[in-house]
Amino acid sequence: MKNxxxxxxxxxxxGCVDKEILDDIxxxxxxxxxxxxxxxxxxxxxxxxQEFQPDKSVINRTFSGxxxxxxxxxxxxxxxxxxxxxxxxxxxxxxxPKISRQGIxxxxxxxxxxxSIGARVFVVTSEDxxxxxxxxxxxxxxxxxxxxxxxxxxxxxRDIPKTNLHIVSRDYYETGKDTFLxxxxxxxxxxVEIIGVSLFxxxxxxxxxxxxxxxxxxxxxxxxxxxxxxxxxxxxxxAAVKSIKSKHKIKIxxxxxxxxxxxxxxxxxxTGRKLTSEVVNDVEKKLEKKVERECLKLLKQxxxxxxxxxxxxxxxxxxxxxxxxxxxxxxxxxxxxxxKCNVNVEETGIIE
Amino acid sequence: MKNKRIKEDVEHKEWEKSFIKSxxxxxxxxxxxxxxxxxxxxxxxxxxxxxxxxxxxxxxxLEDEFREIEDIKQLVPVADVQICDDPSLIEQKLMNGYVMxxxxxxxxxxxxxxxxxxxxxxxxxxEVEFSVIGPKEAFVESMGQNLNLIRKRLPVKELIIEEFTLxxxxxxxxxxxxxxxxxxxxxxxTVRQRLKNVKFDAITDSSYIVQxxxxxxxxxxxxxxxxxxxxxxAGILAEGKIAIVVDGSPHVLITPTTLVEFFSSFEDYFLxxxxxxxxxxxxxxxxxxxxxxxxxxxATLSYHYELIPKDLMSTLITSRREIPLPPILExxxxxxxxxxxxxxxxxxxxxxxxxxxxxxGIVIGTASVEAGLTSNVLLIIVALAALASFTTPVYRxxxxxxxxxxxxxxxxxxxxxxxxxxxxxxLLTHLTRLTSLGRxxxxxxxxxxxxxxxxxLIRLPFEAQSKRPIFLRTKNPIRFSKKKAKKKKDIDE
Numbered sequence: 001m002k003n004x005x006x007x008x009x010x011x012x013x014x015g016c017v018d019k020e021i022l023d024d025i026x027x028x029x030x031x032x033x034x035x036x037x038x039x040x041x042x043x044x045x046x047x048x049x050q051e052f053q054p055d056k057s058v059i060n061r062t063f064s065g066x067x068x069x070x071x072x073x074x075x076x077x078x079x080x081x082x083x084x085x086x087x088x089x090x091x092x093x094x095x096x097p098k099i100s101r102q103g104i105x106x107x108x109x110x111x112x113x114x115x116s117i118g119a120r121v122f123v124v125t126s127e128d129x130x131x132x133x134x135x136x137x138x139x140x141x142x143x144x145x146x147x148x149x150x151x152x153x154x155x156x157x158r159d160i161p162k163t164n165l166h167i168v169s170r171d172y173y174e175t176g177k178d179t180f181l182x183x184x185x186x187x188x189x190x191x192v193e194i195i196g197v198s199l200f201x202x203x204x205x206x207x208x209x210x211x212x213x214x215x216x217x218x219x220x221x222x223x224x225x226x227x228x229x230x231x232x233x234x235x236x237x238x239a240a241v242k243s244i245k246s247k248h249k250i251k252i253x254x255x256x257x258x259x260x261x262x263x264x265x266x267x268x269x270x271t272g273r274k275l276t277s278e279v280v281n282d283v284e285k286k287l288e289k290k291v292e293r294e295c296l297k298l299l300k301q302x303x304x305x306x307x308x309x310x311x312x313x314x315x316x317x318x319x320x321x322x323x324x325x326x327x328x329x330x331x332x333x334x335x336x337x338x339x340k341c342n343v344n345v346e347e348t349g350i351i352e
Numbered sequence: 353m354k355n356k357r358i359k360e361d362v363e364h365k366e367w368e369k370s371f372i373k374s375x376x377x378x379x380x381x382x383x384x385x386x387x388x389x390x391x392x393x394x395x396x397x398x399x400x401x402x403x404x405x406x407x408x409x410x411x412x413x414l415e416d417e418f419r420e421i422e423d424i425k426q427l428v429p430v431a432d433v434q435i436c437d438d439p440s441l442i443e444q445k446l447m448n449g450y451v452m453x454x455x456x457x458x459x460x461x462x463x464x465x466x467x468x469x470x471x472x473x474x475x476x477x478x479e480v481e482f483s484v485i486g487p488k489e490a491f492v493e494s495m496g497q498n499l500n501l502i503r504k505r506l507p508v509k510e511l512i513i514e515e516f517t518l519x520x521x522x523x524x525x526x527x528x529x530x531x532x533x534x535x536x537x538x539x540x541x542t543v544r545q546r547l548k549n550v551k552f553d554a555i556t557d558s559s560y561i562v563q564x565x566x567x568x569x570x571x572x573x574x575x576x577x578x579x580x581x582x583x584x585x586a587g588i589l590a591e592g593k594i595a596i597v598v599d600g601s602p603h604v605l606i607t608p609t610t611l612v613e614f615f616s617s618f619e620d621y622f623l624x625x626x627x628x629x630x631x632x633x634x635x636x637x638x639x640x641x642x643x644x645x646x647x648x649x650x651a652t653l654s655y656h657y658e659l660i661p662k663d664l665m666s667t668l669i670t671s672r673r674e675i676p677l678p679p680i681l682e683x684x685x686x687x688x689x690x691x692x693x694x695x696x697x698x699x700x701x702x703x704x705x706x707x708x709x710x711x712x713g714i715v716i717g718t719a720s721v722e723a724g725l726t727s728n729v730l731l732i733i734v735a736l737a738a739l740a741s742f743t744t745p746v747y748r749x750x751x752x753x754x755x756x757x758x759x760x761x762x763x764x765x766x767x768x769x770x771x772x773x774x775x776x777x778x779l780l781t782h783l784t785r786l787t788s789l790g791r792x793x794x795x796x797x798x799x800x801x802x803x804x805x806x807x808x809l810i811r812l813p814f815e816a817q818s819k820r821p822i823f824l825r826t827k828n829p830i831r832f833s834k835k836k837a838k839k840k841k842d843i844d845e
Contacts, residue, residue: 023675
């Protein structure tokens with residue numbers, strides 16, 4: 001009797017599960033949001049789907065819709081799609097220039113609430129309208145894969161600090177830390193490039209950090225495992241420091257933040273004649289000074305903007321027992337910084 | 353005189369009634385040449401070796417001085433000669449291949465002379481449990497031969513062989529073997545009791561015993577291990593387990609046994625411990641793979657597309673694009689095809705079987721992909737799963753593994769990955785409850801016995817195997833003294 005009941009339950013309850021067979025659904029892989037031109041709607045969204053051809057090539061297909069909520073957009077898109085639209089394949093979310101100025105958090109929040117969306121989605125801002133970015137034809141593996149890989153390998157090897165949906169929403173909710181997102185630009189119909197990092201105050205974009213500052217920005221907010229930087233020396237010579245590993249330590253006393261940055265690297269290229277140990281010392285010194293100067297400049301800039309992407313407030317909270325966030329907001333305006341950098345060149349290549 | 357004989361015949365009729373209907377029942381009378389005593393030989397022609405009668409019995413009985421029945425002990429050069437006066441024994445003795453001797457003068461006494469015809473198949477290589485290294489002898493159908501193979505490997509008096517006769521019709525001899533100084537007495541008693549309780553008329557193979565005496569006969573898991581390798585039997589007897597030899601069966605049963613034993617091949621003991629541990633782990637992986645991979649395919653494709661890596665997505669979608677069936681039917685279709693191939697291959701003679709393999713593998717596989725009935729990804733998955741299920745060294749367990757896939761498949765279709773987890777929980781509960789001869793079947797995994805892990809999922813070197821498995825509760829748990837073994841030093845000192 002008991003067994004019979006279990007079998008009955010199995011058969012009956014199986015009706016409660018939504019079935020989404022892989023080839024009978026349209027999987028949303030990328031989404032772009034812009035401000036709607038029509039004033040009664042809030043957003044205009046562009047959803048990117050991949051259509052796989054029998055020879056395994058990918059056709060990018062975009063559907064656009066508008067609405068007040070993310071759900072309205074999905075409803076609009078479903079009306080155009082031949083198969084049910086599911087959101088679990090989302091890899092990239094792009095926010096257009098106007099909407100990121102106005103605030104993006106209610107959209108990011110809706111990503112968070114959708115259980116089928118993973119935490120490793122890349123959220124980026126764009127210089128052009130997000131719809132334009134979505135409608136390009138990048139690479140052979142589909143637009144979303146292209147943008148995703150572009151950002152992923154720049155995080156792994158280059159100057160973009162680590163980011164994804166999880167980190168973005170954590171930064172947003174954390175008191176004493178502000179969000180930043182990578183910023184891309186469509187430069188041709190088949191190319192996008194990274195042009196910097198958007199800095200946010202709460203969920204509103206306030207400043208764009210250009211490419212040249214990204215090295216120092218990453219030193220402050222993240223750690224390097226495979227960095228790269230060119231040092232300008234006297235007499236017009238250059239030295240390329242590669243395989244940079246960095247770590248930073250931040251200590252905050254009442255009105256003073258001291259930031260220690262440790263850099264290890266290898267000299268791979270030198271335009272001068274002989275790479276003597278004096279030159280190596282020179283490279284270390286020059287790099288140290290440069291890092292200290294630029295980082296301080298960045299920190300001052302953040303202070304003026306009233307944002308805190310480094311998370312100084314959050315660090316202070318971990319180091320001080322009686323941390324009051326309201327007080328901190330005032331304190332931050334007058335906080336003094338000092339940046340100390342220590343560069344260690346471990347190797348200069350196999351030619352001595 | 354004539355009347356007397358008729359009367360005697362009438363008396364005998366009672367037990368002869370059924371016998372005389374059979375063509376092979378022979379009753380012949382002779383006169384001794386010296387004493388002129390008339391005597392009769394009764395036997396079943398199909399069961400006895402006529403050469404023994406012609407060369408060993410008749411010449412002596414005809415030519416030497418033969419007066420009374422007691423004389424046969426001196427006259428007949430056969431070791432097994434008995435005289436008795438109990439007519440109820442006649443049937444049993446005749447059926448066991450004895451020749452019955454009667455003399456006119458002593459009607460109350462019967463002489464029985466053993467003249468069994470022994471048809472023994474020559475020793476052959478083990479076919480199911482073949483191993484490249486190690487002995488190549490396998491058990492045959494004759495119990496005497498099998499016992500000889502085991503006894504040869506354990507020539508000590510402590511190896512006890514107890515014999516039972518089971519089956520009201522088949523009268524099968526069943527022997528239980530154990531080491532008197534090692535094996536737990538309770539285990540032996542349990543086996544004895546269970547064998548005595550067997551109620552079945554014809555026991556023609558040891559597989560009957562497996563099903564008749566196992567703890568839970570409703571379980572798909574075999575709870576007695578059957579082997580055709582005498583070295584394996586000798587090995588487990590030394591561990592303190594019990595072997596059951598059934599006459600007429602080339603498979604000897606081993607009990608109590610554990611789940612992991614079914615996935616260890618005896619070849620593991622012939623290889624270096626690192627290699628054999630590696631192979632054991634591979635086999636366990638193969639089992640998990642074989643049971644779970646098709647259900648996981650069905651579950652992910654039907655419910656959890658989020659889990660598919662983005663680079664695999666295009667392969668999966670393009671391979672399934674033209675297929676009209678949902679994943680479950682597609683998977684069932686292929687799984688059933690493989691099962692059909694296996695069943696057809698097993699039923700057909702070897703040479704035809706090979707053709708079936710080729711026909712099935714190449715023609716059906718490729719054709720069904722081309723016809724758009726199945727996706728080529730699933731074809732690879734199902735073929736790999738089938739291959740993995742054949743790595744199980746014990747054939748009986750391999751069948752169980754193949755069966756287990758189907759409930760997993762159905763629940764994967766009903767509930768997705770949740771269904772697979774549910775099915776796994778049921779399976780695990782079943783396994784933890786299962787016992788072999790009252791000893792836990794999942795040991796040493798559950799209940800956890802770290803000491804017994806040395807010969808379970810991996811096999812440690814022999815130096816580390818100084819103790820017998822503790823779940824057997826042996827009388828003598830120590831195989832060899834570790835201290836003494838350490839003291840042994842090389843000669844150059």
